[in-house]
Amino acid sequence: MSAAVLAKFIEDLHPAFEAGDPAAAQKSAEAACVGLVQDQYRAVVRGDFAAFLVSMAEDIELENIGPPAIPFVGCWRGRAEVAEAIRRNFSWLEDQQPEVLTVVAQGDTVIVIARERGRFKPTGRAYDMHWVQQFTFKDGRVARFRQVFDSASLLDAITGPNTSQPAAQS
Template sequence: MSVEKNVQIVKDFFTAIGSYKEHDLLALVADDIEWIIPGRNWPLAGTHRGHAELAAVLKKASEEVEMAYPKPPEFVAQGDRVMVIGVATGKIYATDKPYNDDWVFNMTVRDGKTTKIREYIDTQALARASETDGPVT
């Protein structure tokens, strides 16, 4: 596929997440999708594989993390790789603590489907916001 089509698939993926249209989202990802969210001590960290785990982590995100995107992300692509660069703000519901997360998603698109997502996020900010004791710094 062309780089432009790969970027459009990734943009469609983010649109489907934003509106959480599960059917539309799953149509954009391979059956064996792998989404790696780094970190420890915050609700979404881990490696999530397949449609069921993808749906589960997105459901968990909606229940545990408030997210807003103060500006549109930037898309940079070469071949089957699309990098998405952005900022998320919000809070962890369990602690009511805010976070500010500069992030990059490294996404692979093959045969018209997203096959792999590797997030690079501010794990420290998210872990601090997830702590149940002590102030956020």
């Protein structure tokens, strides 16, 4: 992971939250939640899992939604289980290059929509996918994290391109 690419991704979150909303400056609760999301990403990037754990509620729930062939699809509960899942899930990927597309925040919920390019470590194959992450906060900590990603490119990186489909007709 390039430190500059990841720093830009994290810094782009707040401007994306403000984009297109002239009243964004008055949304202090939502801005605070976006700031907490940025802090979480920063902790993960620098490998500071102690700070990352403190940002989560005791009963945190992590859910990655996608096809079962993707090794980091699943649901985990509690700080220790979630922290281990995140460490393991990141270990599958390398050369991650996330790009913020949109940030939406309402009350205690932040939605981040992004595009990410990188490689699946075990195969060395590249992927280029979009993902949506939903953070729900309770008492200033993440209580629920849900991620959904388009999976075709990631599945190709894991298993190889799907060659069972007929070739396009000219």
